[in-house]
Amino acid sequence: MIGIIVSGGLSFLFVLISTFLGVNYFKSRNIGQNIQEEVVHHEHKKGTPTMGGIFIIIGTSFGFFASHINFWTIGRGFEVVLRRVNDDVLALLVIAIAMALVGSVDDYLKVKGNRNLGLTVKQKFGLQFLAGLLAAVYIYNLGYSTQLYIFSGFGSDIGFFKWILIVLVFVGITNAVNLTDGLDGLVAGSSSVSFAGILVISFWIYRHPEYYSKFVGDSFLTVDISLLISSLSGACLGFLWWNTNPAKIIMGDVGSHFIGSMFPLILISLGAEGLLLFFCFLFLIEAGSVIIQVVSFRYRKKRIFKMAPLHHHFEMKNWAETTIIVRFWIINGIFVVLGLGLFYADWVLFGN
Numbered sequence: 615m616i617g618i619i620v621s622g623g624l625s626f627l628f629v630l631i632s633t634f635l636g637v638n639y640f641k642s643r644n645i646g647q648n649i650q651e652e653v654v655h656h657e658h659k660k661g662t663p664t665m666g667g668i669f670i671i672i673g674t675s676f677g678f679f680a681s682h683i684n685f686w687t688i689g690r691g692f693e694v695v696l697r698r699v700n701d702d703v704l705a706l707l708v709i710a711i712a713m714a715l716v717g718s719v720d721d722y723l724k725v726k727g728n729r730n731l732g733l734t735v736k737q738k739f740g741l742q743f744l745a746g747l748l749a750a751v752y753i754y755n756l757g758y759s760t761q762l763y764i765f766s767g768f769g770s771d772i773g774f775f776k777w778i779l780i781v782l783v784f785v786g787i788t789n790a791v792n793l794t795d796g797l798d799g800l801v802a803g804s805s806s807v808s809f810a811g812i813l814v815i816s817f818w819i820y821r822h823p824e825y826y827s828k829f830v831g832d833s834f835l836t837v838d839i840s841l842l843i844s845s846l847s848g849a850c851l852g853f854l855w856w857n858t859n860p861a862k863i864i865m866g867d868v869g870s871h872f873i874g875s876m877f878p879l880i881l882i883s884l885g886a887e888g889l890l891l892f893f894c895f896l897f898l899i900e901a902g903s904v905i906i907q908v909v910s911f912r913y914r915k916k917r918i919f920k921m922a923p924l925h926h927h928f929e930m931k932n933w934a935e936t937t938i939i940v941r942f943w944i945i946n947g948i949f950v951v952l953g954l955g956l957f958y959a960d961w962v963l964f965g966n
Contacts, residue, residue: 618837620677620680621678621842621844622847624680624845625673625677625844625852626677626852627852628852629670629848630852633669637663637862640663641663644725645663645664645665645725662862662864663863663864664724664725664863664866665718665721665864665866665869667714667853667865667866667868667869668718669852669853670872671868673845673848674842674872675845677845677849678699678845681841681844682696682697682699683697684696700833700836700839702833703836705752706839706876709749709752710879712748713742713871713875714872714875717866717867718867719732719733720732721868742788743785745875746780746784749780749784750777750781760772760777763885763888783878783890787877787878787890787894787898788871788874788875789874790874790894790897790901791805791873791874792867793901793923794870794896794901794925795865795869795870796925796926799858799859800925800938801869802850802853802865803854803939804943805846805847805850805873806848807943807946808894811893811951811954812843812880812893813840813843813847815884815954816839816843819884820835820839822961822965826885830883834883834884846873850873853865859935859939874897877893877894878890881893886957889956893949893953895945896942903918903922903923906918906919906922925938
């Protein structure tokens with residue numbers, strides 16, 4: 615438990631300090647955000663330092679690895695002991711960084727070209743699907759079954775389609791988070807809460823391995839997965855300090871790709887993929903609004919929303935940016951609580 619607090623705390627402090635230092639450095643290098651022409655109400659954000667997600671990645675890694683160093687042992691006093699990092703949990707971090715690299719290339723091209731266009735749609739999706747394929751192959755090699763669990767006591771064997779579904783979910787959630795990252799602090803704030811909720815689940819699973827070993831690989835029954843999630847939540851919270859309205863820095867695609875890929879990686883590894891609907895509800899709604907808008911305009915020549923994603927719709931209705939952000943945070947928090955409630959109900963019904 616102490617290690618979980620330490621990992622989150624160290625990540626928070628690291629990102630808090632490093633982002634502060636990075637803002638001025640990025641400004642001096644003209645690493646700034648470009649704005650879509652149609653989003654005129656964001657013109658004042660033009661030039662805001664971007665690619666701040668780099669600090670979230672480094673901070674998450676720092677907190678995770680640092681939590682494996684013990685400086686004090688009961689009965690022995692001061693003694694530096696290095697604990698071995700769980701290879702399978704480390705692999706999740708590596709895969710998420712691979713997805714973040716896709717976002718970093720996109721960010722770099724935008725900054726270099728001084729426009730809001732980076733990779734083409736085909737290039738971006740192609741690289742994302744490669745990262746998704748890497749995730750599916752890795753989870754397959756862990757020996758996970760083809761059973762798709764909605765709850766631990768209820769699932770269905772969907773065969774090879776599960777691995778295809780993992781790729782689609784991996785890419786879909788990543789892009790959903792990326793689409794949501796349009797208002798100051800929206801993704802950082804909601805993600806810190808969602809990861810905190812997932813942390814509760816991972817710790818509960820860690821404390822009850824006798825039941826969850828039927829659905830979760832041995833590597834993810836250890837405390838290491840909780841250390842990683844705590845580091846993620848702390849890093850997002852530390853970044854939020856500088857990303858809150860008015861943002862001093864923006865996470866960019868590198869940050870949204872890293873965060874977005876972590877949600878399916880972690881929840882699928884914990885055998886709780888059904889809870890993605892709750893812990894990623896806000897992101898899914900944002901992505902859904904884009905899909906609805908595109909389909910409606912293509913086939914009906916009518917727009918359902920004034921502008922998509924959904925947060926832009928409310929901006930066009932003259933809602934204050936902070937009002938939209940806080941209300942979306944509240945919605946996200948409600949669904950995180952619902953997800954935790956369903957997880958506990960599942961335990962009461964099937965785990966005892």
